[in-house]
Amino acid sequence: MKPIEKLQLPLEVTEEDQKRYLQLVSTDLSGEQIERLLTPPEIYPNQKSVLAVHWHPEFVPLDLIMRRVAATFPNREEELIIPTQHNRLTSLNGFSGVEVDCYSQQFNRKVQLLLHFKEEDVEGEKAPILKEMLNYTFKYRNQQLFEFIDTIIDEKYRHRLEFPAKKTGSDLNLVNFVKIHATKLKKLLEQNESITRPEMVRNKLIRDYFALQNDGSHPDLIERAQIFLREVKQIVKANFSLTYFYRTSEIIEEAKSLNAGIVIPHPEQFWPILLADYDVDGYEVWNPQSQEYTEFLINVVDRQNKSGKGRNKPILIFMGDDTHFGEKVLDPKDQNQEKAKREIGVHPAWEDRDIRKSLIIAGASRKKVINEYKNRLLNSY
DSSP: OOOGGGSOOOSSOOHHHHHHHHHHHOOOOOHHHHHHHTSOSOOOTTOOEEEEOSEEOTTSOHHHHHHHHHHHOTTOOEEEEOOOBBTBOEEETTEEEEEEEEEEGGGTEEEEEEEEEEGGGTSTTOOHHHHHHHHHHHHHHHHHHHHHHHHHHOGGGHHHHHHHHHHHTOOHHHHHHHHHHHHHHHHHHHHTGGGSOGGGOSTHHHHHHHHHTOOSSOHHHHHHHHHHHHHHHHHHHHHSOOTTSOBHHHHHHHHHTTTOEEEEOOGGGSGGGGGSOOOOSEEEEEBTTBOTTHHHHHHHHHHHHHHOTTOSSOOEEEEOOOEEHHHHTSOGGGSOHHHHTOOTTOOGGGTOHHHHHHHHHHTOOHHHHHHHHHHHHHHTO
16 A cells, blocks of 8 residues: 555645535435335334334435335334434424433433424424524534544644554554545535535534545555544543533423423433433333343333332333434445444344343333323323
């Protein structure tokens, strides 16, 4: 491979750079991408109940997603399908949902909540305070992209690069290569701010930008750069201030005033939240990122329900596919394969032989959760 320092890399933004950037932030789908969306890799003809209350359409049209659902579950009889964009309310078939970032001061961690509403409770000019809270959180979360870029190119963050470079074996030439392209990306973001959709301004933009630099002449170079960038991102996330997020209790209080249903996703990633006794409707006991303690979490819910604990409604057991549809439209070679294989409404744990025993004891099933949660949302239970 040609040494990095000898590669001819212009420091200024070129027409080709601009072309690639517009390709990067475009939300238009090609015929090939649409065909890929409408062709699920596996069909589940025997699944009658479809529960999907933790998934992210991103920029993919909801009508295409629902056509994929119809193809995936051709014999479904009941369903509850609510999109949960990050910090953006999205509505579908009479329901609205959002996954919101917030800060739990008791254990000094960012956590996330899934909020679900009857659409008419938040449509139009309704729910102004919640919408302002979400808009603030969305903009603040987007700042992480710029801190990510600045960590790479700004000398004041030079110390942050030392550990990622050492861990990944990235020499000075590779780091400089990354810096040059990160500088270009920042310029492109600034020059195209007015035509770039806000939801495209996210950490993933850096990964996708570097993937577009792979013209086939230096594939190993791009792969090494991506490995280095993943480690830098972890440093940025670890140093990103959480105190600017709204407190978890504030989000819950506002959501409940709007008759929201609230589900805690990824509880195994922040155990203390199980002790916080928040006023929520359910816990997510399984998703593709959180599978290790599913049986334990089911038993926790079952014990809490049987103990009563002063609640006027049982805690429901949820599972979430955490599907990111923007990942599915990428060229397969550029996809995050772990995320790309997630499928809306597909939760294997419901059928797992061992886990099924715990679900039976807890009296939980997809059908029961759909009916109970839908009743809560529609009737302000």
